[in-house]
Structure formats: C-alpha cells, structure tokens
Amino acid sequence: MLKKCVLLAPLSVFGLFACSDDVTYVTYDNSVKPVETMEALPNCNDASEGRMYYIADSSAVYYCYSGEWMPIGGKDGADGKDGTNGKDGVDGKDGANGKDGADGKDGSDGKDGSSCTASDTTDTDGLAGYNIDCGDKRIGTIWNGKDGKDGSDGKDFVIESSSSELSSSSEESSSSESYSSSEQSSSSEQSSSSESYSSSEQSSSSEQSSSSESYSSSELSSSSFKSSSSVASSSSTTAVQTGDNTTGSIYDYKANTLKDLRDGIVYKTVVIGSQTWMAEGLRYSYSKGSATSWCYGSKDENCLKYGRHYTWSAAMDSAGLFSTAGKGCGLAKLCNPVERVRGACPAGWHLPNSGEWNTLLSAVGGASTAGTKLKSTSGWSSNGNGSDSYGFSVMPNGNKSGDSYYYTPGMASSIWSSTETELSYAAIMGMYYSDSNAKIQKVRKSSDAVVRCLKD
Numbered sequence: 001m002l003k004k005c006v007l008l009a010p011l012s013v014f015g016l017f018a019c020s021d022d023v024t025y026v027t028y029d030n031s032v033k034p035v036e037t038m039e040a041l042p043n044c045n046d047a048s049e050g051r052m053y054y055i056a057d058s059s060a061v062y063y064c065y066s067g068e069w070m071p072i073g074g075k076d077g078a079d080g081k082d083g084t085n086g087k088d089g090v091d092g093k094d095g096a097n098g099k100d101g102a103d104g105k106d107g108s109d110g111k112d113g114s115s116c117t118a119s120d121t122t123d124t125d126g127l128a129g130y131n132i133d134c135g136d137k138r139i140g141t142i143w144n145g146k147d148g149k150d151g152s153d154g155k156d157f158v159i160e161s162s163s164s165e166l167s168s169s170s171e172e173s174s175s176s177e178s179y180s181s182s183e184q185s186s187s188s189e190q191s192s193s194s195e196s197y198s199s200s201e202q203s204s205s206s207e208q209s210s211s212s213e214s215y216s217s218s219e220l221s222s223s224s225f226k227s228s229s230s231v232a233s234s235s236s237t238t239a240v241q242t243g244d245n246t247t248g249s250i251y252d253y254k255a256n257t258l259k260d261l262r263d264g265i266v267y268k269t270v271v272i273g274s275q276t277w278m279a280e281g282l283r284y285s286y287s288k289g290s291a292t293s294w295c296y297g298s299k300d301e302n303c304l305k306y307g308r309h310y311t312w313s314a315a316m317d318s319a320g321l322f323s324t325a326g327k328g329c330g331l332a333k334l335c336n337p338v339e340r341v342r343g344a345c346p347a348g349w350h351l352p353n354s355g356e357w358n359t360l361l362s363a364v365g366g367a368s369t370a371g372t373k374l375k376s377t378s379g380w381s382s383n384g385n386g387s388d389s390y391g392f393s394v395m396p397n398g399n400k401s402g403d404s405y406y407y408t409p410g411m412a413s414s415i416w417s418s419t420e421t422e423l424s425y426a427a428i429m430g431m432y433y434s435d436s437n438a439k440i441q442k443v444r445k446s447s448d449a450v451v452r453c454l455k456d
Helices: 181-186 199-203 300-306 354-363 367-374
Strands: 005-008 016-019 032-035 052-055 060-065 068-072 116-122 128-134 137-144 223-225 229-231 239-242 249-252 257-260 266-272 275-278 291-294 309-311 399-401 405-407 412-422 425-432 439-444
Touching: 275 354, 354 367, 354 412, 354 425, 354 439, 367 425, 399 412, 412 439
Parallel strands: 032 052
Antiparallel strands: 005 016, 052 060, 060 068, 116 128, 128 137, 137 223, 229 239, 239 249, 249 257, 257 266, 266 275, 291 309, 399 405, 412 425, 425 439
C-alpha cells in the first residue's frame, strides 16, 4: 500500500517527513522543490546551500551540502541470508557404439588405352614419310629428309711443272704436276701430294665430311615433323628453332634452355605438369612510348637477378612489334584479348593468362602452399624463403603498387598475366615473404611487374 508522505519545513539540514497509510501521491512543503531528473538539479553552491529537491523519476530527496547534492533516506537494511546449494544432477549413461559399415565394392577396370601406328605416306612432291596415328587421332607426320643439291663443278687449273711431260699413269706421281678436274676424277688412288678436288667430286659421296660446310635446315636432318618450327641441327639434336635467325628463338628441351635470338640471352626453363615455363624473369628491353621496361633501381645486376620490370602495356607488346594479339592494350583502355598473347616474349612463347597461372598452381598442389613451393630458397625477407620444390625459382623482385608506392626487393614478387580485369586493372601472380600461398590478384595497369613466359 502506498503511503502519503509530507516533508515538513526543515529546521536544520535534515528535513522531517510525516506519512499516513492510504494515498497514492506525494505533497511537499514550500521548502522542497520538485524536479523530474537528477540532471535538472541546479548547481550546489553557496546560493543553494541547504536547499532540498524531490527527484520525481527516482522518488528521492536531495539537499545541497558543502557543494554536493546529498540524498536523504533511511539506512540500508541488512543483507538476506544465502540460499542453500542445489543438489548435483546424475551423470547420463554413455551411448552404445555404432556398428561398422559394410565395405564398398571394388571399382571396375579402366578401359585399355589406344595404340599408336605408323603408316607410309607420300606428299604431292613425291616425298615419302610416315603418318603417326594414336587411336582415331593423327598426332603428326614424319617425313624423310630431302637429298642435298649437287655442288657446282670446280674450275680447271694448271700448276707449273719442272717435268717436260705429264704422266699418263693412273697413279699420281709425287712430283709437282698439273691436272684438270677430269683427270683427278679418273684416278682411283689419291697420292700424298697436295691435291684439289672439285665440289662435284666431293658431293658424289653419300656421307658428308666434317669440314666446314653450309646446310639448310632440311639438309641437316634426315627426317623431321612438319611444323612451324625449323630444326636447327641434325636429327640427334634436342634444340628446336622457332622463327628466323634474328627474331626467333631456340629451345633445347634436354638442356632446359631457351635462347632469345633477338638479343642472344639464354634462359633456364622448367617443365611442371603439362606446361613448360621460363625459370627466370624475361630480360628483353622493350621501349615504345609509355610502354617501357627497366632494371629495378636502374642497376644491371637487378635485371640479372630478378628480370626486367615491365609496364603492363610493354608486357602485352601494345605497339604490336611481334604480334597483334596485345596491340593497343594499355592504361585506361579495354582490349579484352581473346587469343593467346605473345607480348614481349620470345617467338614460340607467350604471356600466360590467369587460367594458365591457375593450371600451374593446381600442378604444384594448390594455391595455399604454392608460394612456399615456387619461391626461391634465398633472397626473401624475414626468413620468408621457399623450398623451390619444382625449380621455378620465384625471386622477390619488388614492384610499384599503383602510381608511387614500392615493395622493395625481398618483400614481394609480382608477375604479369595477359588477363584484363577492369578498365584500369590487370591480373598478376603475387607472392609475399610472409605468406606460404600464391594468389592471383588485380593491380593497376600503371603498376610494374616482371614477366615469366610460357611455351606455346
């Protein structure tokens, strides 16, 4: 039940209250002023010393004393006794173990692979060879090498002789004598004296001598696959040339090397899964307008260590020097290349797209550990080196991010792709000293990165 409480006029700092038993409101003496909240109280100072206020929202009375508002109320009641603790619950029973599932059935045997066959064939010029068919697919044709052309006849010559007569014997004498090319070819035995032979006599032999001679690529090999590449040496070689002698390249799949005939630089290569990659950064100097390349810090030793840094437009060959696939690709311009982009790479190689980078990551076990497996074993900051498990040897080349900020060498590696993500962005393969993963991410085209070329 609510009580009626009347605050009498205070005779001192403390006021007196009188209460009855059956009303629902509070009345005040003139000395007590009501306010709604504590925040509404005036400042407690000399002017308000001894004044009392009733706070409506908390039903409390405060008076001003020595600069502070003090509550008026009774003493706190004694604490109640603590209740008794409840009893612990009973543990539940363990569930029974489930039964083992039945063994799965054995899978069916795989189908037999298709066999390969070789069948005789002849081209329109009568050149014989063999078609190589595996299953229902023809994988190539091996052609017999063409016979070399006969050399031209040598000119007749005369050597002055001290003898008055020339010998008609079929054996050549040891004296200094004069012979025509026809006389030399009629002799079945050659003397130890100094002799000359016409090119017609040399070419009649079925075996080529070890002397310095010139041969076309078809003459050097007795058999070859018909392709866009010309064989650069005899059939026993492992080096294959693509393109001409000034703008082409030579790839040696046994030595794992690639020679760029544009500048003579030789690179290491590596086969990972189904792909053949350059195992170091491209160093071809590309400069056409804003499409440029450079050595980090303008130091040649950094080019040898990391490869050249390229703008995306230079990596794409935006000037169209070597192909048209990346022509016009650059900053603030969408080009959306749909065909393979050679870019600044050597002939027979190209700038990989993001899908081809993903193929590499899958081949080494996935992106989450690819950084560790593909990074070099030295050069990375804070012991962030990799294991270089595949010989791909990614070096921390450093790069410009956006228009100004650089990751210094040791911290990160950025390698261009031919994939355009937005108007001003292209994709790179990124690796960092602090991460074990490798990731494809977008950067501004105004950034720079190195180039790793992929074999066509």
